Amino acid sequence: MKLKCKKCGNDEFFYIKEKFSGETELVVDALGELTNLNAGAYDEMDSHLKSVFYYCSECDSKVGKIPKDKRY
Ligand SMILES: [Zn+2]
Structure with missing residues (x-):
């Protein structure tokens, strides 16, 4: 599966919303793999x-x- 935004054409970075006493965002690449931009999260x-x-x-x-x- 390869992700691509239909609205703006972005096919590089996406995020996942996590809900647990607040909200955090995890950056993933176009293949849905976590990127190293999430260090610590x-x-x-x-x-x-x-x-x-x-x-x-x-x-x-x-x-x-x-x-x-x-x-x-
Ligand atoms: Zn977009």
């Missing part, structure tokens, strides 16, 4: 609701559904 996540959608880093549009094996 991952450690703090433990029990929280899994995000289901990718969002565009450029325009915040919902870009696509996250496959089960790519949900962090």
Whole structure:
């Protein structure tokens, strides 16, 4: 699966919304892999609701559904 924003054409960076006593954003690349821009963020996540959608880093549009094996 390759992500691309239909609205603004961005095909590089996307994010996942995580909800747990607030909200944080994880940057992923076009293949849905976590990038190294998330240093430090991952450690703090433990029990929280899994995000289901990718969002565009450029325009915040919902870009696509996250496959089960790519949900962090
Ligand atoms: Zn976009």
